[in-house]
Amino acid sequence: DVKVTQSSRYLVKRTGEKVFLECVQDMDHENMFWYRQDPGLGLRLIYFSYDVKMKEKGDIPEGYSVSREKKERFSLILESASTNQTSMYLCASSLVAEFQETQYFGPGTRLLVL
Amino acid sequence: SQQGEEDPQALSIQEGENATMNCSYKTSINNLQWYRQNSGRGLVHLILIRSNEREKHSGRLRVTLDTSKKSSSLLITASRAADTASYFCATDKGFQKLVFGTGTRLLVSP
Numbered sequence: 001d002v003k004v005t006q007s008s009r010y011l012v013k014r015t016g017e018k019v020f021l022e023c024v025q026d027m028d029h030e031n032m033f034w035y036r037q038d039p040g041l042g043l044r045l046i047y048f049s050y051d052v053k054m055k056e057k058g059d060i061p062e063g064y065s066v067s068r069e070k071k072e073r074f075s076l077i078l079e080s081a082s083t084n085q086t087s088m089y090l091c092a093s094s095l096v097a098e099f100q101e102t103q104y105f106g107p108g109t110r111l112l113v114l
Numbered sequence: 115s116q117q118g119e120e121d122p123q124a125l126s127i128q129e130g131e132n133a134t135m136n137c138s139y140k141t142s143i144n145n146l147q148w149y150r151q152n153s154g155r156g157l158v159h160l161i162l163i164r165s166n167e168r169e170k171h172s173g174r175l176r177v178t179l180d181t182s183k184k185s186s187s188l189l190i191t192a193s194r195a196a197d198t199a200s201y202f203c204a205t206d207k208g209f210q211k212l213v214f215g216t217g218t219r220l221l222v223s224p
Contacts (some may be wrong), residue, residue, distance in 0.1 A: 004156070031210055042202060043157075043214040050209075058211070090156060094210055101145060101210055105156035 003027070004106035006091055012112045019078040021109055023091030032074035033103065034066065035057075036086040043075040049074055050096065081113045120215040126206055133190040137203030138183075144206045146179055148188050151200045151217070160188075160201075173208060179208040193222045 007022035023032065025099040031050055035043040035058075045058030047066040055066050063085060067075045074093075078085055088110050121136045128155065137146070145164045149157040163170045163179045170177045176189040190197055200219050204212040 018156060033212075035214075041213075042216040043204075043213060045213075048211065059213075061143070088154075092157075101162060101206060102159045103147075103157075103210070103212065105149075105158070107156045108154070110154075 004091060004093055004104050006109050007088075008108040008109050009107060010103050010112075012114065013081050015076075015082060016114055017078075017081050017113075019081050019111070019113075021076040021078075021089055021091075021111070023074045023076070023093075023106055024072055025074075025093040025104070026072065027093070029093035030071070031094040031103075032068065033092040033094075034064075034074065034076045035090045035092065036060070037041075037090055037108070044089065046076065052086065069108070081111075083113050085111065086113045087111060120201075120218045122125055122218060123216070124219045126221045126223065127193055127205070129193060129195055131193055131222075133193050133197070133222070135188045135201050135203075135220070137186045137188070137215055139186075139203075139205045139213075140184065140217075141205075141207065144208050146173075146177075146186050147204045147206065147212065148177060148186075149202045149214075150202060151202065152156075152202065153199070170212050190220075193220075195224050198222045 004025045033048040034046045049068045065077045090108045091106040094103045115198040147162045151157045174191045179186045200217045203215045203219045
């Protein structure tokens with residue numbers, strides 16, 4: 001079974017802090033994604049990566065950056081956390097292969113920025 | 115860009131009944147996927163239907179796709195209490211960049 005793990009289930013940070021959210025997958029997937037989920041808005045794509053050291057902006061990249069130094073690890077960075085970044089953050093991974101488009105999600109990190 | 119809109123927002127049924135959820139989207143797609151999310155947890159993939167398919171089945175799930183109307187429906191037959199969850203449609207315009215709908219909250223009562 002594919003396993004996607006996220007470093008924390010719950011996180012409380014203060015405004016202005018630098019925040020790192022880590023995601024690790026164990027199935028050698030090329031693609032990795034970061035989403036945020038807010039009530040009434042569904043999931044929105046922040047950043048994604050097709051390969052090591054490669055990143056692409058999603059629909060809402062402002063205020064975020066990412067790092068992918070190793071294939072299995074994709075980090076989301078909030079350079080200076082703000083209260084409007086309080087949200088549920090979900091990481092996902094998938095294969096780059098035709099007919100293999102399923103995305104596998106981690107359990108999520110609930111971030112509260114005070 | 116919020117592409118998928120789900121209807122209804124919430125659905126409450128009894129065990130054994132069927133549950134139908136609908137999804138509408140705005141632009142052309144490669145495929146449409148349905149995911150389930152149990153309360154406060156990650157999403158689990160249920161089923162994928164490609165743009166050249168009209169209907170697909172997986173166990174108690176039946177998905178239809180009408181590209182002319184830009185809509186899809188998910189039918190769960192003989193619902194169980196364990197089906198209680200939120201259900202999301204997601205459209206793939208290419209390169210696996212998914213755009214999710216806002217979800218349908220399903221409550222199945224014993």
